[in-house]
Amino acid sequence: MKLHPQTALIHAERKAPQLINTIQPPIYRASTIIFNNTAALFDRHWTDAYDYSYGTHGTPTTFTLGDNIAQIEGGNYCLLAPSGLSAINLVNACFLAHGDEVWVADNIYGPNMEHLRNLESRYGITVKVYNAIDVESFQPSEKAKLLWLEAAGSVTLEFPDLINLVKKAKANHILTALDNTWGAGLAFNAFDFSDQHLSVDLTVHALTKYPSGGGDILMGSVVTQDKNLHHKLFRMHAIQGIAISGDDAAQVQRSLSSMQIRYERQAETALKLLTWLKTQDIFAQVLHPADPDNISHTFWKETCQTEQSAGLVSVIFKPEYDMTAIRQFCDALTLFKLGFSWGGPVSLVMLYNLKDMRQLEHSHLQQGILVRFCIGLENADDLIADLQQALKFIEK
Ligand SMILES: Cc1ncc(COP(=O)(O)O)c(C=O)c1O
Structure with a gap:
């Protein structure tokens, strides 16, 4: 059957002459999948x-x-x-x-x-x-x-x-x-x-x-x-x-293919931040399950026998620091960006008012504004320096 050029174009053979091996598999995009018969x-x-x-x-x-x-x-x-x-x-x-x-x-x-x-x-x-x-x-x-x-x-x-x-x-x-x-x-x-x-x-x-x-x-x-x-x-x-x-x-x-390496690096940086954050007087509590002082540490240890932990760490500011002060801190950060989610290359920060979030009484949590840090792939010392400079913007 002789086809009109427009029809011929639509029905042209789309298969490559032979399959090749590539590092990543080929990408299929499909709504319709054609049945042979x-x-x-x-x-x-x-x-x-x-x-x-x-x-x-x-x-x-x-x-x-x-x-x-x-x-x-x-x-x-x-x-x-x-x-x-x-x-x-x-x-x-x-x-x-x-x-x-x-x-x-x-x-x-x-x-x-x-x-x-x-x-x-x-x-x-x-x-x-x-x-x-x-x-x-x-x-x-x-x-x-x-x-x-x-x-x-x-x-x-x-x-x-x-x-x-x-x-x-x-x-x-x-x-x-x-x-x-x-x-x-x-x-x-x-x-x-x-x-x-x-x-x-x-x-x-x-x-x-x-x-x-x-x-x-x-x-x-x-x-x-x-x-x-x-x-x-x-x-x-x-x-x-x-x-x-x-x-x-x-x-x-x-x-x-790079997930494990990224995960380990972000977890390692989070632990460095944890150590530093715990030395800062401005926080009532630093929250991370790998911290031996954490209320849930034994549960983490018995489950995560590889001693692995993700790149998240949260802090609760002492009650004398109100939302205005915490916003000054977050706005002063330069490497940490204000945004939801985690696991990406860029470190993120997000602030929460705990009393609006929990339905049960939790005696292990201090009162105060909570800030969560999601660690990206930046150098740990640079991130600590960013936190350090931003803390100076806080007014009681
Ligand atoms: C623990 C957890 N589960 C599920 C989700 C939902 O994922 P998504 O943002 O892809 O809807 C999030 C997102 O932040 C999360 O933190």
Whole structure:
């Protein structure tokens, strides 16, 4: 058939003459995936990871990244989502229904709590809040379906009593989901931790942070070892239309090879800052789970046997320093930029009013404004010098 040039251009053979080996895999961009014939269409098994059906179900590019993330975290299966928060949402949508009870740590990532409260008010789900370092505060009823964990918890960085919380959840047949963004699959293996063959059921990871590493890509993942859980998630993922772009997946894939080195460097710099911050009289408290003075230090030590910790450290200013003073400090920083998120090359700072954030009483936390530092890849001495000069701008 002689084709019009316009038609010929559209239907031109697009396959390269032969495949070559490259350091990074090729990038697939797809909404439509073409079936070779009707038999292939009707025989497809779209819930099996590698049976391609439509762009939202995945491409070789997204499956390769998912496999890598599962491997890093010690799981078997992975689903990718357009942000860490949407991965959290996928777990909540998949495993919570009307009448269920969900347990969530008081220091969980704030938008997860907000998301659960929204489900509570609209869909009749009960949200119960526990203290991550006090297993007795976790008292599940028969309706409890899901326990959310985060290690270390957001902003105040308490490392949870993971061993006892997971044991108790398992004894009560409650599904455990861990926000694994801080550990990134590097600080500890969430699917086999503390030499006790303990495992959470699911991990959620904001790939936006360490795996991306650039401060420029949003992505999330849900990893499990259990095929049945994965299939449930896979179906929910498909019917919610959750999809990521091949280009974004390739960017994260490219960064994975340097993730461990970046993680270790940022953790090392955070420890140097911790030591320096503890010498400063202006702070009532410096918060980091690897600090032997930290209330959750033993939980961190028994779980993170590699002695790894991420690049986050928080401080609570003494109560005589009010919000105006702390804002002067933050505005005076030059290397630390004011912004949300972490895991990128640029160090970030964010300020929080603790009393607006916690629902339980926490006697281990001092009163005062909290500032969280997220360590980038800059030199540690330069960062300390930046803090030092900015502290001079504070007026009592
Ligand atoms: C602990 C934690 N989990 C999840 C998220 C959500 O990730 P994303 O920003 O990709 O939605 C964040 C973001 O800051 C986070 O800090």
